[in-house]
Amino acid sequence: MRTMIRLAVAAGAAAAFAASIGAALGESTADEIAKYREALQDGNPAELWEARGEQMWKVPRGPNKVSFERCDLGLGPGVVKGAYAQLPRYFPDAKRVMDLETRLVWCMVQQQGMSEADALKNTFGNGSAKRSDLEALAAYVASQSQGIRMNVALDEPHVHDMYRLGEKMFYYRGGTHDFACATCHGDDGKRIRLQDLPNLTKVEGAQKAYTTWPAYRVSQGELRTFQWRLNDCFRQQRFPELAFGSDASIALTAYLAGRANGAAYAGPAIKR
Template sequence: MRKPHLVAAAALAAASWATLAQDKDPTIAEIEKYREMLADGNPAELYEARGEELWKTRRGPNNASLEQCDLGLGPGVVKGAYARMPRYFADTDKVQDLESRLVTCMTTLQGFKAEDVTKRPYGSEDHKSDLEALTAYVVGQSRGMKMNVSTAHPKEREAFEIGKQIFYHRGGPYDFACATCHGEDGKRIRLQDLPNLTTRKGAQLAYTAWPAYRVSQGELRTMQWRLWDCFRQQRFPEPKYGSDATVALTMYLAASANGGVYNGPGIKR
């Protein structure tokens, strides 16, 4: 029953897109859409506000807020925490990025089950994601601060080295690595500019603008989402949310961006 509707909807969408493309250069239409959004302010602010509310609200089986969550600078310290993540946490004996750390706090403090929290980490219009909102709130509290991610702990160093290996690893049916698209200056896919993540300047520019409100998706997307959708386009299987492999890759990117001023949450196409 559902399929014919979907097909019809897809056909309609394709038809209207074709009409639009004839009327107006899609690139120009896209840029105009940006400007419209930017003039209205970045909708990421709404996610930040909802995230702050969620952070402070008593929730879950333990009826606890996240105000005692330790993001690395001590329980409850949010200001500046993101600019120093990922990092090693002694209580979990792991390197964690912000998102996997949020899951830890939601399980240990609030009593949620990790599998429930991470079941649908990426939200949609009718199913908003708490993790996206919480992430928006925390990253916003590092705005204007310099990225300062440590690789001093042996496990941090190891995550960085493994993350670098993942970045350069070619695989899947198309033999793509992250580096295939993000290893040289001045490259693009279609008209989309690709940051060169192997240079400090390129890594700083890209990393400090994420998470971001994605106009084309109508949602705020996190770094976990960014990697997840890159791997999809890389034709890889699906990375698990907050997994060690994604944290290691994030560690490589974040530490490469050290010294850059954090400027998120941003706004993107």
């Protein structure tokens, strides 16, 4: 019996990656990183989160025993196909612009009867001891927009306003290190250490970055949502903590998602 085996071994791949950098300096460094990324593409554990989220979507939940099939993400109750590509959007029932995660929490509280504290218990998971329902649900919903073009309704006045506020936030310098989002994401071809930085001030940069979240982070062994991405950027910016689902988090998401308009959604992706 002829059997060929290939294992995606993150630890081993990382070691090989480091060694290959040692061997290949300068311009070829980028090529080596590209090879490493390619090696990760084939088996994306994000699918494990998508599967868990899909199962959760259909099961009656909370004190009211209501499933997410009643949850309207903007395209009608229970409709997930293409929903992520149009978020954030304005929801008249909540009188608020919401991103995916905020809307999921809203459905848990308003429809399923969960307390807000319960709905927000594990916003960001950490291993099997602290699993996040929200991350799994977000992975599933986002996966249902694969190949669909981003189309955030920037002509809707509430969304447009959040977009403009998000733009201001993007350039807002503060803290002990004078950092703004633009400090690291305002120029082409830059990197921190060896990590490439998308230039989010350009449409192509915003498109490439936004359409790949949520993403499975190999270095954490976790699937992360865009709320997590923003939260952790601000931590590194030396800012206080961005509250989950806060207006500022939605404004910045609206700005970046809006700038990604026109690009096909390509997540949940896999990242280092």
